Amino acid sequence: MSGFVGVLVSDSWLQSQFTQVELRTLKSKYVSVRTQSGRVTVGDLPPVFVKLKAFTEMFTEDEIKAILGESYKDMNGELDFESFLRAYLDLQSRATAKSGGSKNSSSFLKATTTTVHHSINESEKASYVSHINSYLADDPFLKKYLPIDPSTNALFDLAKGGVLLCKLINLAVPGTIDERAINTKKVLNPWEKNENHTLGLNSAKAIGCTVVNIGTQDLAEARPHLLLGLISQIIKIQLLADLNLKKTPQLVELVDDSKDVEELLSLPPEKVLLKWMNFHLKKAGYEKQVTNFSSDVKDGEAYAYLLNALAPEHSGPAALDTKDPKKRADMVLAHAEKLDCKRYLTPKDIVEGSPNLNLAFVAQIFQHRNGLTVDSKKMSFAVMMTDDAETSREERCFRLWINSLGIASYVNNVFEDVRNGWILLEVLDKVSPESVNWKQASKPPIKMPFRKVENCNQVIGIGKQLRFSLVNVAGNDIVQGNKKLILAFLWQLMRFTMLQLLKNLRSHSQGKEGKEITDADILKWANNKVKKAGRTSQMESFKEKNLSNGIFFLELLSAVEPRVVNWSVVTKGETEEDKKLNATYIISVARKLGCSIFLLPEDIIEVNQKMILILTASIMYWSLQQPAEESESNPSEESNTPDASSAASMDGDRETALASEVSNLAVNDAASDTADTTPAQLVENEESSGFGIPKDINRMKSGL
Numbered sequence: 001m002s003g004f005v006g007v008l009v010s011d012s013w014l015q016s017q018f019t020q021v022e023l024r025t026l027k028s029k030y031v032s033v034r035t036q037s038g039r040v041t042v043g044d045l046p047p048v049f050v051k052l053k054a055f056t057e058m059f060t061e062d063e064i065k066a067i068l069g070e071s072y073k074d075m076n077g078e079l080d081f082e083s084f085l086r087a088y089l090d091l092q093s094r095a096t097a098k099s100g101g102s103k104n105s106s107s108f109l110k111a112t113t114t115t116v117h118h119s120i121n122e123s124e125k126a127s128y129v130s131h132i133n134s135y136l137a138d139d140p141f142l143k144k145y146l147p148i149d150p151s152t153n154a155l156f157d158l159a160k161g162g163v164l165l166c167k168l169i170n171l172a173v174p175g176t177i178d179e180r181a182i183n184t185k186k187v188l189n190p191w192e193k194n195e196n197h198t199l200g201l202n203s204a205k206a207i208g209c210t211v212v213n214i215g216t217q218d219l220a221e222a223r224p225h226l227l228l229g230l231i232s233q234i235i236k237i238q239l240l241a242d243l244n245l246k247k248t249p250q251l252v253e254l255v256d257d258s259k260d261v262e263e264l265l266s267l268p269p270e271k272v273l274l275k276w277m278n279f280h281l282k283k284a285g286y287e288k289q290v291t292n293f294s295s296d297v298k299d300g301e302a303y304a305y306l307l308n309a310l311a312p313e314h315s316g317p318a319a320l321d322t323k324d325p326k327k328r329a330d331m332v333l334a335h336a337e338k339l340d341c342k343r344y345l346t347p348k349d350i351v352e353g354s355p356n357l358n359l360a361f362v363a364q365i366f367q368h369r370n371g372l373t374v375d376s377k378k379m380s381f382a383v384m385m386t387d388d389a390e391t392s393r394e395e396r397c398f399r400l401w402i403n404s405l406g407i408a409s410y411v412n413n414v415f416e417d418v419r420n421g422w423i424l425l426e427v428l429d430k431v432s433p434e435s436v437n438w439k440q441a442s443k444p445p446i447k448m449p450f451r452k453v454e455n456c457n458q459v460i461g462i463g464k465q466l467r468f469s470l471v472n473v474a475g476n477d478i479v480q481g482n483k484k485l486i487l488a489f490l491w492q493l494m495r496f497t498m499l500q501l502l503k504n505l506r507s508h509s510q511g512k513e514g515k516e517i518t519d520a521d522i523l524k525w526a527n528n529k530v531k532k533a534g535r536t537s538q539m540e541s542f543k544e545k546n547l548s549n550g551i552f553f554l555e556l557l558s559a560v561e562p563r564v565v566n567w568s569v570v571t572k573g574e575t576e577e578d579k580k581l582n583a584t585y586i587i588s589v590a591r592k593l594g595c596s597i598f599l600l601p602e603d604i605i606e607v608n609q610k611m612i613l614i615l616t617a618s619i620m621y622w623s624l625q626q627p628a629e630e631s632e633s634n635p636s637e638e639s640n641t642p643d644a645s646s647a648a649s650m651d652g653d654r655e656t657a658l659a660s661e662v663s664n665l666a667v668n669d670a671a672s673d674t675a676d677t678t679p680a681q682l683v684e685n686e687e688s689s690g691f692g693i694p695k696d697i698n699r700m701k702s703g704l
Contacts, residue, residue, distance in 0.1 A: 126150035156222035162196025172238035181588035202591035212406035239363035240269035250372035266416030284309035294353035300328040421455025533559035543609040549573025550582030
């Protein structure tokens, strides 16, 4: 039922060296090469390995070839998958040695494998446990397990059920998960736990966490370094939630003019926090610049100045007069507690420069006393800089989607971060491999404006090759930050990615290149699925107003997996409140199933046809990956729970076990004259589809 698919290796030691997500990613690389060439040789590995994050900054392709040549005399020798993995591990050990064995060196999928020892920061663990004990003490389900003792493994034992992660996500971004979708029985079987882990991981992605190095099996086993890393990200999102102009328009006081405001909008929250801190330190007479939450705050002086400026009634000169950094740190924490700041760190953590805990400490100070004035003139200017609700929702959706792809860069604000073209090139290279000519691309920081235009021109060129509708659109439109054009391009990119995934499933099932998947295919599949389940709902188009009550999508989810919907909590969707309840439940159930989606309940209630299409396609993609016998199971209206053996039967490599219906996916061309179009034709027809760029592109450029 979950989105987790196990990749099994006959050598148990080799299996233990990788997380499941790493195995699946490497397997996809291996299968891709084998599909193109018919077999995989040693000579095929350098161009594949050099693109992996573990090696891209460590070795050139020639260096990788030379290293492999030491172990393999015949570069034309064929490799099976296990040999492919061993070659990867050998190269990884070279990379670790080259980086001096630093645990912070670049790594595959942003986390090293178990070949490198993972040490756990006990101080951070204790801080996260304290956070959980404090914020979730009254939770109806968790309160019987709290408080957790940080000196034991109780945190990891509790996390194995998956409920803790879901609750933390809702704490960080309230309303992300509909708690009706969380399995909270006293005793959960493996299937139910896996559902919770799947829901947690997909929801973590939906709030901006990087989870490309974590699979549900890793959470089921509660791997300490991966679990603590994810908890750290969630808590960080919670603590930094107010560090933006929308939540705290007073932050506009940190800048002088509109150009600086644009820069402020593009900064990640931790950079805004540093900017805020330096703003007050400068006013307090502190001469140094704080550039990080580690070495620059180790002596505690910056904290003493900051608290003296923000809360002089609780502070004093004593912390500045003392020469002992540890004593000063102790005084600083005592002053902070008078502001009701929770103790995220100890004096030792300050002196040792723990970056995560110091960031949490400063964020707490900001939440309790930001010291910014309410300048009505500047505040109104900040409000003017924010986008309308729909634009903000689309920006959020595309930002989270891009960050979920696992590219090297991280997007904080789509409209600002894509303007130099580099991130768009990274995304294009991810979704359409080999499409980017990196020799003609300029990597940030880019000082020369024409280099940004060159990058964006290549982006537009690739878009046209992919048959996007880009009439009269130039790279300079992206450089200038035309929001409507950027959103239109990203929408076509997301849609292309989803349709390619579905097309690849069809091609894999049929063993040959299939025809393009169209929106009409998705529409017909969804209607057929619901009809076969004995339901009466049908969807005429992705913009049908009746979809706002959510019933069709709940019936579709129930059709693809009868156990996933608990009909006793579903409303009729007649009032706005009932529609919202259904919409939030739909999103959580889809994520629980294994769908990676980034829409909000408002997108369903308002029938945002772009997001409705992606939601339907995501459910279809999940369904078509399930074994044939599962997809043909008898549906039931009630939410049922399988036994543990059912969950166990889900494991194993399903590379060839796609649903039989994939090969039957076809649209009656005569019955779908308007819908069965190519992607380019569909996006050009704005009036009928609403999915692309209007034909009158000049009107959009002028902002009309």
